[in-house]
Amino acid sequence: MGVEVKIVPDNAALARAAAQEFHHVAEDAVRERGRFSVALSGGNTPRTVYSLLASEHRQLPWNSIHIFFGDERHVPPDDPESNFRMASESLLSKVPIPQSNVHRIRAELDAEAASMQYEQELREFFHLVDHDWPHFDLIFLGLGDDGHTASLFPGSKALTDESSRVTANWVEKFQTFRITLTFPVLNHAAEVVFLVSGASKARILSEVLRPGVRKFPAQNVQPENGRLLWLVDQDAGSLLRFATTPTP
Ligand code: 6PG
Secondary structure, three states: OOEEEEEEOOHHHHHHHHHHHHHHHHHHHHHHHOOEEEEEOOOOOOHHHHHHHHHHOOOOOHHHEEEEEOEEEOOOOOOOOOHHHHHHHHOHHHOOOOHHHEOOOOOOOOHHHHHHHHHHHHHHHOOOOOOOOOOOOEEEEOOOOOOOEOOEOOOOHHHHOOOOOEEEEEEHHHOEEEEEEOHHHHOOOOEEEEEEOOHHHHHHHHHHOOOOOOOOHHHHOOOOOOEEEEEEEOOOOOOOOOOOOOOO
16 A cells, blocks of 8 residues: 655644544444554654544544553653653543553553563454464554654664564663564554654655655554555645645
């Protein structure tokens, strides 16, 4: 499946488009399979998406929605740096989702232990055996200024991990571990949506989407049988030099 790039006017339009995509994929998954599995991204960009889901998409079948995380900082769930805390404050605490449907990364544990615990959580939820990969219905991802996504940072060990589903990845520049899903898991999803907003991302986005040599981790996100959608606002897309589908 090809790469779709949708440019929307601004961050608010990006949040609306992402929330609608979540809603759409969730309804299809629940109708067809009785449940919807989604991995949320961290960082700042998705916060407005999560808030909009909480305020304008309350009618979703939250009982059948299972929330996972693409990655987590190595901090307890109440830490200001915690992706779980961000998602909880902006979405999870505001919608009628059963707590058992929220599968957070237990990053208060030792990094390796947290990674192994999450691997077990995936195995149980997706009924994985041997070397099966989980098939998320939807994965939200962000793009860092250095071309990282989830916690798959340039020069880090996890970039070449083709056997684990989750890994504790040492990030030299932050001198800390991050717990992250690996590329094979990202690339076995039915749909991956990158959320990219703001002028500060324009240069890296234009380099990541330039066809040719893969230099950046985010370029390794190529779903095998899934859809890859880049939802980008105009500021972030200002340096793109190829046909995109501007969305009104
Ligand atoms: C994290 C994220 C990370 C994020 C990018 C973009 O834990 O930080 O998962 O991959 O998506 O760093 O972050 P911003 O949206 O804050 O620019």
